[in-house]
Amino acid sequence: MxxxxxxxxxxxxxxxxxxxxxxxxxxxxxxxxxxxxxxxxxxxxxxxxxxxxxxxxxxxxxxxxxxxxxxxxxxxxxxxxxxxxxxxxxxxxxxxxxxxxxxxxxxxxxxxxxxxxxxxxxxxxxxxxxxxxxxxxxxxxxxxxxxxxxxxxxxxxxxxxxxxxxxxxxxxxxxxxxIPTYMPEIEVRYWPSYHSLNFSEEQLQTFQNQQYTFKTGNRTGYLFDGNPIYLEDGHDIPSEATEFGTIQLPPNGKPIILMSDAQTIGGYVTLGKIDPADLWKIAQLKPGGKVSFHEQQI
Known part of the structure; x- marks a missing residue:
């Protein structure tokens, strides 16, 4: 060596x-x-x-x-x-x-x-x-x-x-x-989680029809800012498996995308998971960058 x-x-x-x-x-x-x-x-x-x-x-x-x-x-x-x-x-x-x-x-x-x-x-x-x-x-x-x-x-x-x-x-x-191009505004695909059934159609439209702004983050997770989405029954759930790309919705109603060093379980309701083919786009966002989400049909 x-x-x-x-x-x-x-x-x-x-x-x-x-x-x-x-x-x-x-x-x-x-x-x-x-x-x-x-x-x-x-x-x-x-x-x-x-x-x-x-x-x-x-x-x-x-x-x-x-x-x-x-x-x-x-x-x-x-x-x-x-x-x-x-x-x-x-x-x-x-x-x-x-x-x-x-x-x-x-x-x-x-x-x-x-x-x-x-x-x-x-x-x-x-x-x-x-x-x-x-x-x-x-x-x-x-x-x-x-x-x-x-x-x-x-x-x-x-x-x-x-x-x-x-x-x-x-x-x-x-x-x-x-060779990929890194853009300040991106669109990514996501697969909905079963928690989507807890959201109204209006709430899901709010999520899908806006751009969220990347605030800050690290290898554990990225935090985004935008119009919040609240659930009447709260955002806490019994802990369940999470992974790279999981979209959590904490009590402030603004999404967190879990990244490569994310915890293995989480206790917040989830909206879905980013398509693995689009994870690189999320990873390369600079603070202030914007993302919009498009649901993939199962």
């Missing part, structure tokens, strides 16, 4: 995320994993690592690294004003970087989350079958100033063959048609 990066600045939530942690929900441990699976998977493809391997997930920018060894990287996801030695470098493309250079991520330009992949893969600890950091469960740690990041010491035979064929004297990039 060799040290390839040293973290020199980390103000927000930057961590290793990869394969989801399966089979531990009954113990209150969520699957965790990438917030934006679309950008994560494309970074894996560009770096030639197996989907499920850990990548660095950078939320909100304000993160920088010193490069300790020559290596190849790929950055996908949000434009966090990323720079190499003070010059902007391309996203969605594999590039070579050199010992002594510095990578910085500033304030978000569009989107909120980026993924930094390393050709050859990162050497990290796996906890309960996953490399994904879950700080509330003390499974892994946030990447802080001074953290040394290591590259795997060896490649398997198949990867060596791929590396020789595709990396030498070449750079890999994605077709523009498969």
């Amino acid at each position: 060799k040290k390839v990066f040293e973290v020199t600045k980390s103000l927000l939530h930057c961590s290793f995320q990869g394969e989801r942690r399966i089979g531990f929900r009954k113990f209150g441990i969520p699957p965790s994993g990438p917030m934006d699976m679309l950008a994560y998977e494309k970074a894996c493809i560009l770096a030639g690592v197996r989907i499920g391997e850990p990548l660095i997930e950078i939320i909100g920018g304000n993160f920088s690294l010193n490069i300790l060894e020559d290596c190849e990287i790929a950055v996908t996801g949000a434009d966090l004003n990323h720079q190499l030695d003070g010059e902007k470098f391309p996203l969605w493309k594999t590039i070579r970087v050199y010992k002594g250079q510095t990578i910085t991520f500033g304030n978000p330009v569009n989107g909120m989350i980026a993924y930094l992949a390393l050709v050859g893969g990162y050497q990290t600890n796996w906890y309960l079958g996953s490399p994904s950091t879950y700080t509330k469960g003390k499974l892994g740690k946030i990447l802080t100033k001074g953290t040394m990041i290591e590259q795997k010491s060896s490649m398997n035979t198949d990867y060596k063959l791929w590396y020789a064929k595709t990396l030498v004297n070449s750079q890999r990039s994605l077709c523009p048609s498969v």
